[in-house]
Amino acid sequence: MTEAPPIDAIADETAYAEAVQLAADAAAAYYGDGTSSLDDDAYDRLVRGIAAYEKAHPDHVLEASPTGKVAGVVGDVPHTVPMLSLDNVFGPEELAGWTASLERRLGRPVTAWSVEPKLDGLAIAARYRDGRLVQLVTRGDGSAGEDVSHAIGTIVGLPGRLADPVTVELRGEVMMTARQFEEACAKRQAHDGTTFANPRSAAAGTLRAQDRPYVCELTFFGYGALPLPDDTSDLATRLREWPHSRVMDWVAGQGVQTTAGTAVAGIVATSVEQVQQRVEEIAAARPELPFGIDGIVIKADDAADQAQAGFGSRAPRWAIAYKLPAVQKITKLLGVEWNTGRTGVIAPRAVLEPVELDGSVVTYATLHNPSDIKRRGLMLGDSVVVYKAGDVIPRVESPVVHLRTGDEQPIVFPEVCPTCGGEIDASQERWRCVRGRTCRAIASIRYAVGRDQLDVEGLADNRIQQMLDAGLIADFGDLFFLTREQLLGLERMGEVSTGNLLTAIDRARTRPLSRVFCALGVRGTGRSMSRRIARHFGSMEAIRAADAEEFQKVDGIGPEKAPVIVAELAELSDLVDKLVRAGVNMVEPGVAAVAGDEGGTTTAAPGGDEPGALPLTGMTVVVTGAMSGQLAALSRNQMNELVEQAGGRASSSVSAKTSLVVAGENAGSKRAKAESLGVRIVSPEEFAEMVAQLLPGRR
Numbered sequence: 001m002t003e004a005p006p007i008d009a010i011a012d013e014t015a016y017a018e019a020v021q022l023a024a025d026a027a028a029a030y031y032g033d034g035t036s037s038l039d040d041d042a043y044d045r046l047v048r049g050i051a052a053y054e055k056a057h058p059d060h061v062l063e064a065s066p067t068g069k070v071a072g073v074v075g076d077v078p079h080t081v082p083m084l085s086l087d088n089v090f091g092p093e094e095l096a097g098w099t100a101s102l103e104r105r106l107g108r109p110v111t112a113w114s115v116e117p118k119l120d121g122l123a124i125a126a127r128y129r130d131g132r133l134v135q136l137v138t139r140g141d142g143s144a145g146e147d148v149s150h151a152i153g154t155i156v157g158l159p160g161r162l163a164d165p166v167t168v169e170l171r172g173e174v175m176m177t178a179r180q181f182e183e184a185c186a187k188r189q190a191h192d193g194t195t196f197a198n199p200r201s202a203a204a205g206t207l208r209a210q211d212r213p214y215v216c217e218l219t220f221f222g223y224g225a226l227p228l229p230d231d232t233s234d235l236a237t238r239l240r241e242w243p244h245s246r247v248m249d250w251v252a253g254q255g256v257q258t259t260a261g262t263a264v265a266g267i268v269a270t271s272v273e274q275v276q277q278r279v280e281e282i283a284a285a286r287p288e289l290p291f292g293i294d295g296i297v298i299k300a301d302d303a304a305d306q307a308q309a310g311f312g313s314r315a316p317r318w319a320i321a322y323k324l325p326a327v328q329k330i331t332k333l334l335g336v337e338w339n340t341g342r343t344g345v346i347a348p349r350a351v352l353e354p355v356e357l358d359g360s361v362v363t364y365a366t367l368h369n370p371s372d373i374k375r376r377g378l379m380l381g382d383s384v385v386v387y388k389a390g391d392v393i394p395r396v397e398s399p400v401v402h403l404r405t406g407d408e409q410p411i412v413f414p415e416v417c418p419t420c421g422g423e424i425d426a427s428q429e430r431w432r433c434v435r436g437r438t439c440r441a442i443a444s445i446r447y448a449v450g451r452d453q454l455d456v457e458g459l460a461d462n463r464i465q466q467m468l469d470a471g472l473i474a475d476f477g478d479l480f481f482l483t484r485e486q487l488l489g490l491e492r493m494g495e496v497s498t499g500n501l502l503t504a505i506d507r508a509r510t511r512p513l514s515r516v517f518c519a520l521g522v523r524g525t526g527r528s529m530s531r532r533i534a535r536h537f538g539s540m541e542a543i544r545a546a547d548a549e550e551f552q553k554v555d556g557i558g559p560e561k562a563p564v565i566v567a568e569l570a571e572l573s574d575l576v577d578k579l580v581r582a583g584v585n586m587v588e589p590g591v592a593a594v595a596g597d598e599g600g601t602t603t604a605a606p607g608g609d610e611p612g613a614l615p616l617t618g619m620t621v622v623v624t625g626a627m628s629g630q631l632a633a634l635s636r637n638q639m640n641e642l643v644e645q646a647g648g649r650a651s652s653s654v655s656a657k658t659s660l661v662v663a664g665e666n667a668g669s670k671r672a673k674a675e676s677l678g679v680r681i682v683s684p685e686e687f688a689e690m691v692a693q694l695l696p697g698r699r
């Protein structure tokens with residue numbers, strides 16, 4: 001699932017000292033008010049680099065090094081039992097290696113593992129005396145933490161009184177849920193115009209803040225309970241002897257929140273396979289959770305196993321954190337684009353400095369709406385925290401205010417509709433073009449009937465407008481249901497032009513799937529992408545049945561684009577239904593539809609040849625200049641369609657990867673470039689011969 005992570009290599013002693021200083025500063029900020037200049041991924045790379053250097057140069061190790069100890073802000077409240085960190089594994093093999101080594105250490109198999117989410121907040125000790133919450137202490141450096149009792153009463157899930165009048169220390173994570181984070185950001189925004197970078201740092205800052213004029217709510221999830229060291233009561237004995245899972249049941253029974261009620265509740269697994277399975281379930285549930293997790297914690301459940309394994313200086317030996325890939329990174333907000341959606345909503349989209357996140361490169365992220373931008377206090381040029389997990393559409397969480405340089409610029413909000421230039425209705429959170437659906441309708445109908453899509457001849461812009469105004473159409477699907485009488489009823493519409501238009505519309509019903517799909521105007525799918533999609537799936541039915549994962553099998557569609565396409569197609573489902581009812585062609589000629597989950601398309605050439613027998617298989621072809629001979633009548637788009645039907649890939653620019661250039665009259669610079677690169681050049685006539693088997697069917 002995850003791989004062993006990369007490190008920042010350190011060259012010499014000076015670089016090592018600098019790295020240690022940087023890590024110390026970042027950790028101080030991280031555990032202090034939560035405002036580190038590094039994201040977790042960058043910090044972890046740095047620490048791994050430090051560890052690697054120390055291994056090679058044990059005599060250089062500095063006192064301030066973050067390795068081998070619990071990092072945190074030292075406090076003056078000693079812990080009865082050290083509050084440690086956790087060691088990490090990064091995948092199934094490392095996990096299996098760790099469980100095996102623990103069993104070797106114990107000299108017996110571990111028969112029960114508890115598997116819980118690793119909550120992404122800060123550790124806290126909550127001390128109860130006779131059932132009353134009396135003190136809250138942070139982890140600090142593990143042996144002493146800070147008193148943050150002032151936060152008592154603001155933490156959901158951590159009651160002031162337990163069900164029983166017991167004296168006990170609960171340990172768990174303090175964090176903010178997504179809702180609490182939004183509220184905290186809004187409060188801070190109203191107060192000083194800034195926001196928090198992410199829920200974890202918001203929780204850290206909030207827990208330690210004493211003199212804020214506003215109060216932010218926090219959430220607690222318990223993951224442990226310990227009696228005082230000298231407590232010999234029945235309960236103390238039981239807490240020491242019970243398996244971890246039983247302790248957690250007791251904690252929940254005292255009215256304290258645990259993960260038990262969530263989608264990622266802790267379980268007890270009896271084999272490493274079961275552990276791994278639960279790890280994967282928790283990882284899969286992560287994007288939908290209302291709170292952040294950054295891994296899975298696996299613990300030997302049995303108290304005797306724990307006691308025998310004991311503790312290292314930094315972490316217990318009976319527990320491990322299975323880390324999940326980072327879903328948050330810091331990058332730059334380069335720009336904001338505004339687009340009017342199908343329903344007239346004007347939506348902003350962030351343009352980012354590309355950043356790798358959860359396995360894909362993110363360049364765009366949603367910004368929801370204008371008031372959201374204001375609420376988050378975003379500026380152009382800001383360092384921003386970007387969130388993306390799985391198929392979730394990436395989103396900008398917040399600016400990292402303390403990284404501002406002063407060069408940031410305000411984000412410019414549009415004054416008119418970016419699509420039609422019309423007025424904007426800004427009375428609600430989501431801005432709309434006053435034309436609503438018709439704003440996009442004109443633009444999208446114009447696009448759909450264009451020469452490279454449905455190619456409805458003689459349907460000029462003013463006609464589209466006229467039909468929209470008359471209420472005859474609302475989208476291009478309605479064109480196929482127009483009657484002679486309706487058209488004749490329009491101004492300046494005579495018998496002849498009506499007949500011509502109806503014929504042209506009728507012809508549009510027979511376009512290949514690639515053009516019908518292109519006509520839908522799904523964002524990010526232009527002509528060549530539409531052809532690839534049509535060739536991959538073969539039918540509209542298969543396209544509509546596909547999920548984001550299936551779309552990623554199409555060349556050029558990555559994990560960022562795929563979910564957007566799926567979401568837009570769902571939005572377009574009424575329109576597609578209408579096209580089906582209208583008898584519009586929904587298959588790609590010469591392509592068999594993708595069958596179920598088997599994936600893979602069968603590209604049958606006319607005549608039933610094997611897929612590999614297509615004349616241009618594996619070739620990248622650029623067409624340039626004027627076509628002649630048999631190809632004279634073909635537009636550039638039709639030429640590209642031909643290239644792809646012949647198994648090739650159409651491209652518009654010549655590079656070393658180009659296999660063939662079809663150069664007609666006046667070919668110019670592309671021909672010259674092909675010559676200089678030694679790319680094979682053919683005339684339109686020679687090309688016609690190469691693809692002769694595909695030509696008779698065309699006109």
Ligand SMILES: NC(=O)c1ccc[n+]([C@@H]2O[C@H](COP(=O)([O-])OP(=O)(O)OC[C@H]3O[C@@H](n4cnc5c(N)ncnc54)[C@H](O)[C@@H]3O)[C@@H](O)[C@H]2O)c1
Pocket residue numbers: 026027030031036037038039040041043044070071084085086116117118119120121122123124139172173223297321
């Ligand atoms: N961005 C930065 O500048 C910066 C600086 C320092 C540390 N960090 C991040 O913090 C991490 C290291 O921090 P750490 O030493 O606090 O350790 P950790 O967060 O990796 O793991 C230990 C902690 O996990 C928590 N935890 C969550 N769920 C738990 C459960 N079910 N059972 C037990 N414990 C649970 C506890 O708070 C415990 O202290 C690094 O991986 C790094 O990403 C970032």
Ligand SMILES: [Zn+2]
Pocket residue numbers: 340417418419420421422433434435439440
């Ligand atoms: Zn508009």
